[in-house]
Amino acid sequence: MHAQEIEQHMMHTDSNIDPNKLLLPSSLDFLKPRLVQAAEIASASTECVSFVRGELKSIKPDKSKPIFRIICKNTSQQTFALLIDGDNFEFINVKGETRAQQHQRHLHQYWQICRKEIEKKTDKMTGVRWPEGGFVDPVSISDDHVNFEIDIDAKGFGGQPLLYRGYCEFQSLKNFSVELRGRPKAES
Numbered sequence: 001m002h003a004q005e006i007e008q009h010m011m012h013t014d015s016n017i018d019p020n021k022l023l024l025p026s027s028l029d030f031l032k033p034r035l036v037q038a039a040e041i042a043s044a045s046t047e048c049v050s051f052v053r054g055e056l057k058s059i060k061p062d063k064s065k066p067i068f069r070i071i072c073k074n075t076s077q078q079t080f081a082l083l084i085d086g087d088n089f090e091f092i093n094v095k096g097e098t099r100a101q102q103h104q105r106h107l108h109q110y111w112q113i114c115r116k117e118i119e120k121k122t123d124k125m126t127g128v129r130w131p132e133g134g135f136v137d138p139v140s141i142s143d144d145h146v147n148f149e150i151d152i153d154a155k156g157f158g159g160q161p162l163l164y165r166g167y168c169e170f171q172s173l174k175n176f177s178v179e180l181r182g183r184p185k186a187e188s
Contacts, residue, residue: 016040016043016051017036017039017040017043017051017054018051019032019036021051021052021053021054022035022036022039022053022054022055023053023054023055023056024055024056025056028056028059028063028066031056031059031066031086034066034068034086035054035055035056035066035068035086036054037089038054038068038070038084038086038089039051039054039068039070041084041089042054042070042072042082042084042091043070043072045072045082045091047072047074047080047082048070048072048073048074048082049072049073049074049075049077050072050073051070051071051072052071052072052073052079053070053071054068054069054070054071055068055069055071056068056069057069057083064087065085065086065087066086066087067083067084067085067086067092068083068084068086069081069082069083070082070083070084106146106173107138107141107146108135109173110138110146110148110168110170110173110176111135111136111138111148113168113170113173113176114148114150114166114168114170114176114178115130115150117168117176117178118150118152118166118168118178118180121166121178121180122152122154122164122180125154125155125156125162126154126155127153127154127155128152128153128154129152129153129154130150130152131150131151136148136149136150144171145169145170145171146169146170147167147168147169147170148166148167148168149165149166149167150165150166150168151163151164151165151166151183152164152165152166152180161185162182163182163183163184163185164180164181164182164183165180165181165182165183166178166179166180167179167180167181
């Protein structure tokens with residue numbers, strides 16, 4: 001697609017993005033529709049109050065896997081960059097992760113903290129058995145909470161079975177609570 005065709009395409013797609021604010025080397029003009037889409041996606045995000053410009057951040061030597069940098073202004077009129085994968089149009093954080101990858105990483109961090117805190121509460125018990133697999137999916141996730149429930153089996157001093165359930169509630173990686181309570185035998 002040539003520059004004139006791109007501008008006509010943009011006029012027919014009702015884009016709010018000014019084509020003069022999209023910067024690409026002329027050898028990569030074929031990426032312009034993707035850059036437009038990335039700019040539209042970024043502009044629709046709640047953080048981006050006004051679009052400043054869009055540009056190519058990186059691309060592989062074979063001209064695949066473009067990453068776009070979209071510059072926006074926030075409500076305080078400060079500029080910031082959003083990175084968008086030019087293939088799947090997912091946001092990328094500064095570590096090069098998509099939002100889905102970042103979400104998974106955070107869930108694993110929450111789980112590691114939860115497990116460590118419950119291990120502290122069960123360190124005097126013997127024969128402690130954790131769920132298999134090394135990771136337990138959260139029982140609930142909301143905008144401001146992640147909750148885990150973990151069934152833990154142990155043995156008492158006389159070898160009798162002890163059945164516990166651990167509860168971890170996170171508001172953030174630093175703001176959380178952990179409880180360990182007995183659970184009924186019927187639930188084991």
